[in-house]
Amino acid sequence: MPTLAILDLGSNSVRMMVNRINADGSYEVLDRRQEMVRMSAGMGDEKVIQPDAIDRTMVALAEFKEIYTTFDEQVHVRAVATAAVRQASNQAEFLARFKETMGFDLTVISGDQEAVYDFKGVMNSLPVNDALILDTGGASTEMILVKSGKMVQRISVPIGAVNITEAHLEKDLVSAKSLFNALTATNKYFHDIAWLANAVNLPIIAIGGSNRTLAKIMRHRRNQLDLPVHGYQMTKDEVDDIFAELLGDNKAERIGIRGLSKARGDIIIGGVLPIVTLLTIIDSNKVIFSQSGIREGVLFATIEELTNQHVLNPEARQLTIDAD
Secondary structure (H helix, E strand, C coil), rough: EEEEEEEEECEEEEEEEEEEEEEEEEEEEEEEEEEECHHHHHCCCCCCHHHHHHHHHHHHHHHHHHHHHCCCCCCCCEEEHHHHHHCCCCCHHHHHHHHHHHHCEEECCCHHHHHHHHHHHCCCCCCCCCCECCCCCCCCCEEEEEEEEEEEEEEEEEHHHHHHHHHHHHCCCCCCHHHHHHHHHHHHHHHHHHHEEECCCEEEEEEEEHHHHHHHHHHHHHCCCCCCCCCCEHHHHHHHHHHHHHHHHHHHCCCCCCCCCHHCCCHHHHHHHHHHHHHHCCCCEEECCCCHHHHHHHHHHHHHHHCCCCCCCCCCCCEEECCC
């Protein structure tokens, strides 16, 4: 069976996962990589991916290509792009640069398809009964309502860590006025989603680097670095406490917090604003973090296409998630 590389071109970072696929639907992860390229930085109202952002992305992708071809020159590659590329007014230029760099076409997926992949990624790694899945990216946020293990609602909204920050927040110390404007804008998107009323009191399954940063910070504070981020749990009060601390710090102080990467120091407040807002809107008291999302969803879907087998995930945690 083939070696399969999955490339996920997000609005803030590009990620790669290289896997060896077996005929029975199982797989082995050979390599994982991530580069923060800030593709959506400076897109503005014109929605133009900036030349330096395109260059950063292509450099990272070329490095990924060198890596995955060392495993198998005939590697099967699936590459998907999300919010930044699908929103871009210069999408055609970006797609041409991608093909020139990589030698094949890039698939630009809709927000709806992104939510479907998120669902598949989570359900194959954290068996879920009832929950709200939240994937906060750089330029979009996906939400999926899960009832009795089934996807019953899904939506993608065009807000994320990078564009919330650029539209409303200072990258250093955030002012009260800026925070108010950001909260107002975020609340408007969420309050327009009528079906969130059916998610009241449900736990949130959190995907995305900004959300996972909360878990990484809390693991340091609890001295629980032996516990994986995948499946890690926090309460609403714990999330709110970290958010309040982030708001009180300037950028230099934020990047000094253990568990928070320097690359996220300027956008982390915008990045966690959606989950902080949503916890209040649906009156949820539990967050469970998932390291399996769109990239793994694409992987699982591709394995099923290639093998006609249900995915056997060696990394799955046997954790069933319900409302309390």
